[in-house]
Amino acid sequence: MTPKPWQRLNPATWLWPLPAIVAWVLCWTLFRTVWEQGLALPWSLALASALGVVLSLWGVSWWRRTLIAVGFPVSLALTLGLLGGSAVPAWAWLLPLGLLLLVYPVNAWRDAPLFPTPLNALTELPTLAPLPAGAHVLDAGCGLGHGLQALRLAYPQAQLHGIEWSWPLRALCALRCPWARVRQGDIWRADWSAYDMVYLFQRPESMARATAKAHAELRPGAWLVSLDFEATPHICTASLRTPGGKMVWLYQAPLSVPAGENP
Template sequence: MSTPKTPQKPMPGNADQTPGRRPVLPWPLPALIVWSACWALFLSLRALQLPVLWSLILATSLGLAAGLRAASTWRKLFISAGFPLSLAASNLGDGLSPWVWLIPLGLLLLLYPMSAWRDAPLFPTPHGILDGLDKVAPLKCTDRILDAGCGLGAGLAELYRVYPLAQLDGVEKSWPLRLLCAWRCPFAHVRHADIWKEDWSAYSMVYMFQRPESMGPAAEKARQELSKGSWLVSLEFEAPTLKPVVVLRNRADKPVWVYRMG
């Protein structure tokens, strides 16, 4: 725990070398590996005489699942779309009906709706990142916490570890992610909703891991809807118009900004 400080920005071109993170493969090697894996799966399924439509769906789904782990929206799209685009450009794609190519696009939009692209990509909350939050912001068992944009539930799991008696809610714009999150987090009430249209007034704490540009609107929404004494907690990114009570630094590269309304 420390006094508020402005987090240091990573050096340009060195995003994959951030201290404290596991080493990652240099770009575009992850994309090439995923595309190769998709092609290997597709050709293996065709060798087993699985219908071409199911081979396409399964191989595309593999690319989508791997693309979710990428560090930016454009890399997610680049990795996810690589296999179906390369298949369309190959001789193997000549025999497919034109409507079949709507399947990969539909899968991508179902998993990550366009209306949610302005919010954060799927970045999970690290384990242990909220250690000490309950000492700074103590809550009662009747208090409710909202994870605004809960993804696959890593943030909810971390909140549950820190506040095991509080009532946890999660909202997620993607239907598949919402279903997976509800399955992973039976201790929380997970709903399909837009975090910006959701009413925050019933919550004693709202937790977010969004984009830097989302924090201005988040601060304004918190001012308007959260009651006096409620908490806004942001992982990594500072709300520019709010003064934090404290900044938790359990990881040097991911500060936790803790704000109290009123």
């Protein structure tokens, strides 16, 4: 299949490690530019490291994003070490780590990494889970808003909501999706009872927690929708395959399980 023009321009689709190399080159370019313009060395380091953290969103997995984010400060440390010392104070090396933790808080690591939902992944969803106009739909863990954009394409008349723990990602999501109500918060503490549909793109390890919460809070008739990961042992109401080959699993409350299984 020939890549579309927008796919060729998306660094997340480039052959690894090209996104990392491009990100590191951009960080070094920024660092050299601002340092040569007279910016103090620690702040030049901080600015270039901040760019690395932003560009880490190009990575499609946690370890790739981490490599992109730490590549510049680590390479700078090695370079200064080879030159026989460093003019950077010890505290300055904490800045890249602090920026990384700001975007990816530790207590969010148990949830899914920043895996974007393909734009056309949910277009067939209304055929299996029709919703009335004005229905409230939640993207639990909305990241940069890819899931919200896919939900808007599927349910243009719905009222879309997003919850994201990382406040920088929440801010960027709100800018990208001004038509949705996006707030910073913990998806596991939020009340799901007000929503007609809750959409998730989590990890297999967190699906049991998600279905337990849906079983306890979703009102009868509401939907839990999971991209890629099935919520076993619950019996799915329906499923569909996206144009990209991913599976979408649908569960209508009250969620049911096979005889002899605990919900």
